[in-house]
Amino acid sequence: MKKYTLDSFSTGGHFGPYGGMYAPEMLVPALQELEAAYLEARADKGFQQEFEDLLRTYSGRPTPLYLGENFSRRLGGARVYFKQEGLGQTGSHKINNVLGQALLARRMGKKRLIAETGAGQHGLATATAAARFGFECEIFMGEVDMMRQRPNVFWMEQLGATVTPVPYGTRTLKDAVNESFKNWIENLEDTHLLVGSALSAHPYPTIVRDFQCVIGHEVRSQMMQAEGRLPDVLVACVGGGSNSLGMFYPFLGDEQVEMIGVEAAGLGIGTGRHSARFQGGRLGVIEGYKSYFLQDEDGQTLGTHSVAAGLDYPGIGPEHAWLHDLGRVKYTGATDSETLEAMKLLMRTEGLIPALESAHAVAEAVRRAPAMRPDQLMVVNLSGRGDKDIFIVAEALGDRAWMEFLRSKVEAADHGE
Numbered sequence: 001m002k003k004y005t006l007d008s009f010s011t012g013g014h015f016g017p018y019g020g021m022y023a024p025e026m027l028v029p030a031l032q033e034l035e036a037a038y039l040e041a042r043a044d045k046g047f048q049q050e051f052e053d054l055l056r057t058y059s060g061r062p063t064p065l066y067l068g069e070n071f072s073r074r075l076g077g078a079r080v081y082f083k084q085e086g087l088g089q090t091g092s093h094k095i096n097n098v099l100g101q102a103l104l105a106r107r108m109g110k111k112r113l114i115a116e117t118g119a120g121q122h123g124l125a126t127a128t129a130a131a132r133f134g135f136e137c138e139i140f141m142g143e144v145d146m147m148r149q150r151p152n153v154f155w156m157e158q159l160g161a162t163v164t165p166v167p168y169g170t171r172t173l174k175d176a177v178n179e180s181f182k183n184w185i186e187n188l189e190d191t192h193l194l195v196g197s198a199l200s201a202h203p204y205p206t207i208v209r210d211f212q213c214v215i216g217h218e219v220r221s222q223m224m225q226a227e228g229r230l231p232d233v234l235v236a237c238v239g240g241g242s243n244s245l246g247m248f249y250p251f252l253g254d255e256q257v258e259m260i261g262v263e264a265a266g267l268g269i270g271t272g273r274h275s276a277r278f279q280g281g282r283l284g285v286i287e288g289y290k291s292y293f294l295q296d297e298d299g300q301t302l303g304t305h306s307v308a309a310g311l312d313y314p315g316i317g318p319e320h321a322w323l324h325d326l327g328r329v330k331y332t333g334a335t336d337s338e339t340l341e342a343m344k345l346l347m348r349t350e351g352l353i354p355a356l357e358s359a360h361a362v363a364e365a366v367r368r369a370p371a372m373r374p375d376q377l378m379v380v381n382l383s384g385r386g387d388k389d390i391f392i393v394a395e396a397l398g399d400r401a402w403m404e405f406l407r408s409k410v411e412a413a414d415h416g417e
């Protein structure tokens with residue numbers, strides 16, 4: 001295993017050959033302003049204290065680390081713990097980074113937050129923080145994602161945000177990312193672009209990772225308290241890469257701790273309808289950073305697929321690309337159907353309803369735990385809870401009563417009831 005370089009600020013945001021600040025020239029001063037503001041805030045004890053207080057009093061941290069005894073027994077191998085990020089405010093880990101960046105934006109004197117969103121969880125968290133801090137807020141979302149994540153769109157609007165549909169491209173997250181960049185260029189003076197995952201141009205991958213590290217720090221102390229030692233294996237799903245890095249990063253120096261990132265294998269890698277960047281992706285520079293992307297011969301991003309909107313994205317954060325090449329983190333994939341099966345198993349054995357994104361990590365636990373010894377410890381990050389996915393899951397499971405319920409609601413609305 002090659003040595004890992006931790007300080008990405010001294011490398012200009014490069015993680016080995018990946019990352020960097022490949023942004024349009026007019027954005028570079030704004031990114032440099034953000035970098036300077038963040039470095040100052042990071043060294044400011046008052047800022048850190050306010051962040052910690054917010055996470056505790058507003059978001060409900062620490063989130064529990066729960067031993068799934070029934071789930072573990074059913075699989076017959078490792079003791080599997082679940083880190084319950086879905087119990088935080090707005091139902092996913094996204095709020096950790098959003099609260100950090102909202103504090104940073106306020107410190108920089110910005111009046112307006114804009115963000116891209118796929119599953120809607122990042123948009124929801126941003127709209128929530130905007131309401132809490134009194135920012136104006138606009139969220140960009142692909143039309144396809146708006147259709148499949150309607151509950152989150154509804155709540156963002158109720159929280160006072162404008163949700164702007166993006167009608168071009170594949171009408172998913174990558175198009176929302178482009179649109180948010182465009183809007184930022186037009187409004188640099190008063191607007192902070194609140195990037196929701198550990199990607200984009202430097203300094204975002206590092207800022208987002210740092211704010212998400214609270215997950216890994218908590219897992220470390222909770223595991224020491226529960227078992228008196230570090231876990232053997234950490235598992236997390238990887239969209240852009242923030243919940244996984246947040247959990248992995250504080251353990252990177254502990255060589256005995258194995259880490260597995262789970263990408264969306266969609267309908268199967270062979271079908272080409274997936275979002276697994278490490279299984280068919282190639283080196284590219286897109287949306288401000290160098291990393292692995294699913295792209296064609298001409299460097300155009302390919303359409304991706306996943307049952308989980310939050311994993312349905314052609315790029316992966318640059319630090320993951322580096323950790324992949326170093327072999328420090330192993331990457332695997334879970335298909336849509338493996339994910340749904342894993343979700344059902346977790347619901348039936350533990351009464352936990354994971355987000356579809358997080359259920360990809362559960363699917364890896366289902367595969368791997370049986371081959372481990374009963375004294376070995378695995379932690380699965382439940383990055384979010386599944387409430388938002390009720391429409392998709394009910395459809396995927398062919399629940400006729402739910403379809404009837406929807407039809408009756410539509411009819412009632414048509415009749416003005």
Ligand SMILES: Cc1ncc(COP(=O)(O)O)c(C=O)c1O
Nearest residue numbers: 121239240241242243310357384
């Ligand atoms: C619940 C949940 N988990 C995971 C992700 C994937 O993002 P990341 O890889 O940045 O954690 C998302 C993205 O929307 C999400 O909503």
